[in-house]
Amino acid sequence: MTPSAPISSADRPEITGTQCLIETADRLPAPNKRIFNRFDIVLFALCCLGLLIYLIESESIRYLALRLGVRH
């Protein structure tokens, strides 16, 4: 069996169908890193925006700043 060949229940009768799929996924070579597309960039921008809004607007950050003695 080659490393990328799928595992079937016939080869390993003790494991279930889903486990066959999982173990096959484990044996597959790691996919090449793809370059992110526009939607990935939008998602990442949303993450950064979310954190930024939190840092600016959150009462929690103001509370933490007060606790740590930071004036603003």
Added chain:
Amino acid sequence: MALAQAIRRSDAILVRIVWLISILIFALQALAWTHLVTGIRAMTPWPVRVVTLAWLVVCVIWLRAGMGRGGEFAGLSLLPRSWALRFAGFAYLFLLLNTLISFPSGFDAIHYHLLLPLEWLRNGGVWPMDPDPLMAQPANAELLSLPALSIHNEALVGLGNALGALILAISVYSIALRFTELIEAAEFSVALVVGLPIILYQTFSSYTDLFGTSMLFAAAALFMAYCENGERALCWASAVALGLSFGTKPCFWPYCVLFFGVIAFVLWSRKAYALMTVSAALLAIPALLWFARNEIATGNPLYPLAIHVGPIALNGLDRSNFVDPHGTGVLGPSLKALTYPWVEYVWDHGIPFDEHRGLGPAFATFWVPSLLVACIAAVQVRRVAVLVALFAVSWLVWWGPLYRVLRFGLPVIILMCLFGALFYKRISTTSLRRPVGALLAAGTALGCLMCLTTPARDFVERIRAHSWSRAVYYGYPDIVDQLPPGSRVLNRVPAASNFILEGRNLTNVVVTLPESAKPAALCDGESGYAVTMGDTGAQDAVLRTCASLLYDGVPRSIHPKITKEWRVYRYAAASQAAGHPKF
């Protein structure tokens, strides 16, 4: 093999922990049933201690078996690979140590959730039902405080919830693994969950929301495992876990019905009718004790919830009585509520994160992109569509019937964290993987830092006060701890709960008067002592006529700025007080 091993291991650990928790809860419920049916006071400290000891022996046997060769703990690394999980781990460790040297905290915990098990230990069972409707709710989670309270140990009472946090983390890991088949994505999801300030605080408190939520997701994880392996025991464990959640609090009823709806649909489509019937029965068993008690006491098994369906009208309270719309952690009906994860506004000018509130920076960073990715994936993958549908209905339930109380929405929040795994799965194959990981680590670290400020401040104040006593921690007079065991104390301190005035080793018996009681009633009771605080001139004038003043002053406290003047009185007939029942 790493993925298959991770799934197998998480399933094995989860199913064992769920059975262990169930065994303890069923054993304690058996004591309560004995009292309810026969009248024998079985839920007193000694039977509880014996049950706990037997349970601990079972735990040790299981742990030894699990650590052996081929066991689920064999070769398990306790140091997570994710930096976010490492930061969270440090925070949890600090809070655990702080809990072990502190006393119970959290308003609801010391006002309701810990008073109930104290009451049970004194009555020898869960009967008679507490007259306060809010204390008459199902209380599986409160049962977990009994072992620690039976040995008068307050440091350990919150550890039942710590077990709940562990179960929740494993469940989320297991579910996320199945949805993404990527260990890093599952860890991402777990980091989002354990980094939530509300979870961090509830882990070491006696609030019940975390326990109910953890059992809900344990049920989901175990059912998914059953669907893959076909082992009936996994389906039974899933139903029992769902039942434990059902018997935790009425706010979990709609979620449990929803989750069970999905389970029943899958079993029906597989033509597993017998298993579906058994599951429905197992779902009901963990909540049966509370329904039976409430049926006997009020004629309404679902008391304190009033039921008005067609000709059926059972007494109780309307849903609105359970929630103060302006209370802490209750989001408004406007769009402002949707901005809460970013704004985290405060309700009472207090701290913005505790057992009631606070979702933290990591959640604020990832919830929108995660939801977006989940909605897109739902179009392509059927089981993601089921998860998104479950989220949508749960959100509507939380927004409507559950009045947008943040902690009642924990299942909705956890589902959103699960979407985080789908988001990470998408990003993981791109070079954005590292920046996203860095954002998660930074957000989790910041969230944990925020959560540590209050306990760390209290810790420093205790060092400054050169005192580790309970009296200084809560800010009440030392004399309350020195009263003879079994002393009956009349509580006239508005801000202090009865639990606090139980004193060191919980040996006082604290009583209150109804709100409608006239000042003259202060001298009518059988109490040995009375405690007042602040500006209570009228009460003090009455008390001076029938009791002698033992203490008048401002006690030492770790919060000196808000400490007021206290007075402790001793009634003339106080010598009889020590004869009252104690445990």
